Amino acid sequence: MSDKKHLAVRLERWFEENKRLLPWRETTDPYLIWVSEIILQQTRVAQGLDYYNRFVARFPDVAALADADEDEVLKYWEGLGYYSRARNMHAAARQVMHDFGGRFPDTYEGIRSIKGVGDYTAAAIASFAYGLPHAVVDGNVYRVFSRLFAIDTPIDTTAGHKLFAALADEWLDRRRPDVYNQAVMELGALLCLPRSPQCPVCPLSEWCEAAALGRPEAYPVKQGKSEVRPRYFNYLVIHCDDDVFISRREKRDIWRNLYEFVLIESEGALSMEELQQTASYRSLFDGVEVKVVARPFERRHVLSHRVIHAVFYTLEIDKASPRLASYMRVPFADVKHYAFARLTGLYFDHLGQSSRRPSLDWEE
Ligand code: SF4
Numbered sequence: 001m002s003d004k005k006h007l008a009v010r011l012e013r014w015f016e017e018n019k020r021l022l023p024w025r026e027t028t029d030p031y032l033i034w035v036s037e038i039i040l041q042q043t044r045v046a047q048g049l050d051y052y053n054r055f056v057a058r059f060p061d062v063a064a065l066a067d068a069d070e071d072e073v074l075k076y077w078e079g080l081g082y083y084s085r086a087r088n089m090h091a092a093a094r095q096v097m098h099d100f101g102g103r104f105p106d107t108y109e110g111i112r113s114i115k116g117v118g119d120y121t122a123a124a125i126a127s128f129a130y131g132l133p134h135a136v137v138d139g140n141v142y143r144v145f146s147r148l149f150a151i152d153t154p155i156d157t158t159a160g161h162k163l164f165a166a167l168a169d170e171w172l173d174r175r176r177p178d179v180y181n182q183a184v185m186e187l188g189a190l191l192c193l194p195r196s197p198q199c200p201v202c203p204l205s206e207w208c209e210a211a212a213l214g215r216p217e218a219y220p221v222k223q224g225k226s227e228v229r230p231r232y233f234n235y236l237v238i239h240c241d242d243d244v245f246i247s248r249r250e251k252r253d254i255w256r257n258l259y260e261f262v263l264i265e266s267e268g269a270l271s272m273e274e275l276q277q278t279a280s281y282r283s284l285f286d287g288v289e290v291k292v293v294a295r296p297f298e299r300r301h302v303l304s305h306r307v308i309h310a311v312f313y314t315l316e317i318d319k320a321s322p323r324l325a326s327y328m329r330v331p332f333a334d335v336k337h338y339a340f341a342r343l344t345g346l347y348f349d350h351l352g353q354s355s356r357r358p359s360l361d362w363e364e
Pocket of ligand 1 (some may be wrong): 144147148191192194195198199200202203204205208209210211216
């Protein structure tokens, strides 16, 4: 048996004996596999599982998803982050209904043409649902292959992308691409971990050059981290009678189409006094008396390329200013029906799950 076949057999046997039992592994329905893959793109399995179960219970097939309102889809995604995934899926479901007559495409090219589906997801759906010989390349695959062959080429370069795609394709078990692809990724998720890989119990250890060198953690190599840009969000949770003011984020920016409280973004961190001096704050409350009624809630929230420094101020007014007319005025008890970013979810958590009404006993 060649090395290649031997390695694949060993890997697949390990997978069959050690794989986690997950609902999307028990199906060849391309829609369900697609949903799971999109959820798992930026989410850990433990967290993604609940979302997956709830999502497919409400949207069991592509027609159900295409029929839904985007607001409802985003509500089911609330807290998962990277909301463009949900928006793209919703648009893609409509694309499948329109362009493919409601049948999920069954070729790699057809799958790849769906909105929001990149090389990795197309290969995953093509191999898991249809057994097509396309190799997946995700973070786990980069890690496993860079260690197996002690590859110094940075994975975040064009040369790295090409090299690893070629290598993954070369080593793919074309007889069982579905099992093989899942096995490599599962190895990366369970044994070939970023820190402290479990080499002594790894089924590939006899081939692994990085393990032989005694420094598996030196791989994969990355050229450089992208700069993390700080942003400063001052959220004003403005209560008027039993209502608050919210708006939908419409611009091309993070959290598009999610809801939020009144936001003043600033160039740097501001105290309440400094915030009150800004033109944005003054125009919001022109002619209106404002009371700061709860201690500010502060949170540093890390996204992939940004750190959001957020402060939530709870304010109370007795009448709405003209400027606030451009916001949606909704009962505070109903805000849970709108999809907010996880950051605001943390504010709600802070208020307490049972009652989201903040205590009104704090004076600045
Ligand atoms: S031997 Fe260690 S470094 Fe090599 S593939 Fe296995 S777990 Fe990863």
